[in-house]
Amino acid sequence: MRQAKSTTAKVTISEQDPRWQRVLQRDPSLDMPFVYGVKTTGVYCRPSCPSRRPKLSNVEFFDTPEHAVDAGYRPCKRANCGDTSLNQQHAQLVNKACQIIQHAEQIPSLNQLAEQLGVSPYHFHRLFKAATGLTPKAYATANRARKVRGQLRKGGLVTEALYDAGFNASSRFYESSAELLGMKPSDYRAGGANTDIRFAVGQCSLGAILVAQSSRGVCAILLGDEPEALVHELQDCFAHANLIGADKAFEQLIAKVVGFIEAPAIGLDLPLDLRGTAFQERVWQALRNIPVGTTASYAEIAQLIGAPKSFRAVAQACGANKLAVAIPCHRVVRSDGNLSGYRWGIDRKQQLLERESQN
Numbered sequence: 082m083r084q085a086k087s088t089t090a091k092v093t094i095s096e097q098d099p100r101w102q103r104v105l106q107r108d109p110s111l112d113m114p115f116v117y118g119v120k121t122t123g124v125y126c127r128p129s130c131p132s133r134r135p136k137l138s139n140v141e142f143f144d145t146p147e148h149a150v151d152a153g154y155r156p157c158k159r160a161n162c163g164d165t166s167l168n169q170q171h172a173q174l175v176n177k178a179c180q181i182i183q184h185a186e187q188i189p190s191l192n193q194l195a196e197q198l199g200v201s202p203y204h205f206h207r208l209f210k211a212a213t214g215l216t217p218k219a220y221a222t223a224n225r226a227r228k229v230r231g232q233l234r235k236g237g238l239v240t241e242a243l244y245d246a247g248f249n250a251s252s253r254f255y256e257s258s259a260e261l262l263g264m265k266p267s268d269y270r271a272g273g274a275n276t277d278i279r280f281a282v283g284q285c286s287l288g289a290i291l292v293a294q295s296s297r298g299v300c301a302i303l304l305g306d307e308p309e310a311l312v313h314e315l316q317d318c319f320a321h322a323n324l325i326g327a328d329k330a331f332e333q334l335i336a337k338v339v340g341f342i343e344a345p346a347i348g349l350d351l352p353l354d355l356r357g358t359a360f361q362e363r364v365w366q367a368l369r370n371i372p373v374g375t376t377a378s379y380a381e382i383a384q385l386i387g388a389p390k391s392f393r394a395v396a397q398a399c400g401a402n403k404l405a406v407a408i409p410c411h412r413v414v415r416s417d418g419n420l421s422g423y424r425w426g427i428d429r430k431q432q433l434l435e436r437e438s439q440n
Contacts, residue, residue, distance in 0.1 A: 100142050103128045117142050118154045122372045125149035126157040132375070151204065155211045155370070155385075171208050174198055175387030178209060178217065183359070188221040213363045213386050224359040278319055281327040282308040283335040285342050287429050291315060292335045293324075298352035302338060302405045304425040318403060342406060345373050345437045351407055357398070360388075364398035371412045374437045378416045400424055406433070 100115055106128070118125040119135045125146065126132060143149040146156065150171075178194055194217055195202040209217050278300065280293035291311035293301040301318060303311045315324065327334075334351075341349040355362055363386045371377050377385075379392040379399075388394070399410040402424065411430045415421045423430035 101137060115142050115144055116146055116149050118149050123154055124157040125154040130157055132157060151207060172384055172387045172389055175209055179387060182221045183224055191217055215366055223362045276322040277325055278322045279325045279327040279331055280315060281331050281335050282311060283339060285339040287342060292338055295354045297354040300354040301403045302407055304405050304429060349407060353404060353407060361398040361401055364395050365408045368408050368410055371409060376412050376414045379413055380416055382413060
């Protein structure tokens with residue numbers, strides 16, 4: 082995770098700093114008047130937060146939660162460290178911005194969005210990215226891609242699809258079509274024909290594993306009991322693509338994924354080929370921001386992306402995820418902390434969470 086950059090002046094923190102001593106004490110009565118940010122996770126906490134204490138060198142202090150948010154941090158969900166009323170206001174603002182983007186004929190600029198919402202462009206950009214994991218421009222691009230994909234799946238003409246999605250010139254659409262669709266528009270309309278996807282199957286402690294990669298990045302990480310069943314699942318996901326058995330060099334990619342499954346602390350940084358709706362991609366980005374060793378509820382993820390009533394849709398987005406562990410939907414649990422459904426089985430979900438909690 083990228084470290085948050087503070088806009089405040091750097092201050093040397095020592096073990097004798099009274100604020101650090103309050104953090105070590107975890108006393109709820111000492112929750113004001115400051116919060117602390119953890120550079121390695123990008124979250125901020127109140128002094129009473131029960132999470133594992135970070136290294137002092139990774140900590141910086143802020144007078145208010147608002148200052149921590151402005152510096153790029155998000156509230157620690159584990160201890161409900163954010164100001165609830167303020168978080169709700171921010172979530173409502175982000176949700177309104179998403180609606181404006183979704184209904185706009187042309188992609189609004191950052192300044193236009195901020196003006197409509199009554200906030201500064203800088204502050205709005207921070208809030209939107211903290212809530213959704215995407216910049217406003219990236220979200221607008223994902224929304225455009227969703228519109229284009231929807232039209233092409235219906236068999237519509239490419240020219241109609243691009244104008245309905247807000248492109249005012251075909252040249253601009255074709256320049257970005259590979260990024261939007263992962264392939265040529267005509268190939269997408271034909272169900273992914275002429276698209277090469279390399280894949281390989283291996284074994285890990287969770288059973289069989291399949292990793293597939295398109296020209297844009299890893300597009301599937303599947304888990305199961307039988308390798309043959311995983312290959313059939315890949316064929317169902319990419320029915321018209323050219324599936325190519327990978328060579329030994331590609332197997333190094335599987336080794337990297339398996340290594341992460343066995344030892345989550347090493348991290349997993351892969352180029353991903355995300356193929357979902359704008360909402361699903363917002364959820365998946367939020368899932369990638371859940372630190373190793375922690376969990377979040379469906380309701381918390383819904384709140385985080387600015388759609389607090391959409392927790393069922395969040396669960397559906399988790400179920401639609403084809404990238405096991407790379408998009409860590411196993412870190413999402415029910416509001417009572419109990420495990421819920423997992424595409425690759427509850428037992429695997431529990432094993433993944435147990436390993437991550439031990440690192």
